[in-house]
Amino acid sequence: MSDRKIVDPNLYDADYYYHDNEGCHEYARGLDVAIHPKYKHVLEIACPQEGDEILDVGCGRGELLYYCAKRGAHVLGLDYSRAAIDIARQTIQMLPVEMRAFVKAEMGDVADHNFSHRYDLIFMLDVFEHMNDDQLERTCEKFKKILKENGRIIITTPNLYYEKYLQPLKMALDLPFRFLKWTFRVIRGKYRPKSAGEFLENALKVRVVGRGEAGKALHVNVSTPRKIRVMLKDFKVDIWCEDPSWAPISLIAKKWWGRQIVAVAQYK
Template sequence: MNKNFKTQEAIRRWDMHAETFASGYSEVGDIHREVFLNPTLLDLLDSVHGKRVLDAGCGEGYLSRMLSKLGASVLGIDYSNKMLEIAKDRTPKSLDIRYEHGNLEDLSFLEDQSFDLIVSNMVIQDLSEYDRAINEMYRLLVDGGWFIFSILHPCFITPGSGWVKSEDGEKLYWKVDNYFYEGAYEQAIPLDQDEKLVYFHRTLTSYVDTVIRAGFRIEQLVEPKPSSEILEKYPSFTEDFRCSDFLVFKLAK
């Protein structure tokens, strides 16, 4: 754990590992997005047809492409130049998507109330000044707009969390540790590298207090679970799914 890491270090490491990370993505993202996050996000988003949507932290652009195919006009923002290069290469020119480089902590180049809907998929935990980013999302939304964001579940994915296994490798239980620590930590999942990804952990209380202080109203909190159809496709998740890996907020302005 290292509280001294800032967002700039997270950016450097995402640029370094962008190609390796994106290599595991199909047009529906990686397996965890397919199993847990996409069904939840699409359900909460409802219809996006004709809406101005900000994909806040778009990465290699899979969600931007999904939303555009559903009729949205999409701006994808990411702080990793390398991820944006990959997104542009993977995006057909026929789709109504524009990509811009930017850190969600400061999007002052965008005008107030520019978007009907903002979605941020697994990004807020990559920011040291997440409160500034959430305030920016409030500024950029029209009145009555929605901000939907997903994060690693702060109660279960903590610095030091992980499977405790028997001597023969059987998974016994999921250990949670250091829940009240708030700050940066390094995580090798899903990559095994010398310079790991940098995440920033906060408590659930901190997240809730921050969105309320920004002015948002919490409409829904969802802890995604795989559907029976998904479990038929990926039966291994039946055994592994013992706690929630993700938490999704739906906020109203």
């Protein structure tokens, strides 16, 4: 692995993957019982086929390896976290015996890894934000070498515009509804404030959800659609933003400020 600056892989430990990483609850329930919406969505976008060669960059627990293998694809999961690879290899063992030979999980940094295949599909789900610009530039160069002529790269990542603008705006616009909610709680006897000041503090406080210090250490490069397009300048890219919220402001602004960015890249 390169000795260039990267997020410390030891921060991605087993506790992170089992308890603090998106999709951990579905994973605990069972991959054939519950599929996290992000995996369901990208599988619908990508439509992996039997015999496809697939690379999952930042494979984490290995859910995508599992689901692609179930469709008959040959899959390589790559992650520089030892804990991720250990868990992903356990996930591979959940597959029927005849499918396991077509799936591997290897430890490494995609920018420096020596690949033996070219790929029909390359997934990079919620990984972009964990890589610095130097890593991303070298990764995109590597993609040019290992993506098949008609292959596709599927990227999802949080949207900086959402975190800076839409989320705070949504919280501010929600104030009247928060006031009514807390008022009805008092009327119904479910909340007895000690003072008018305490009531107003709860009813009018804007709470913008943040990642905390630990989350900030991991999410070093939350980006915008424009930045992703620049990074993928050598590819033909379709980029859009998504936001599951039905709030009116989300429906209006999600095209640019939606919570999640989705990019599908191919050779020009």
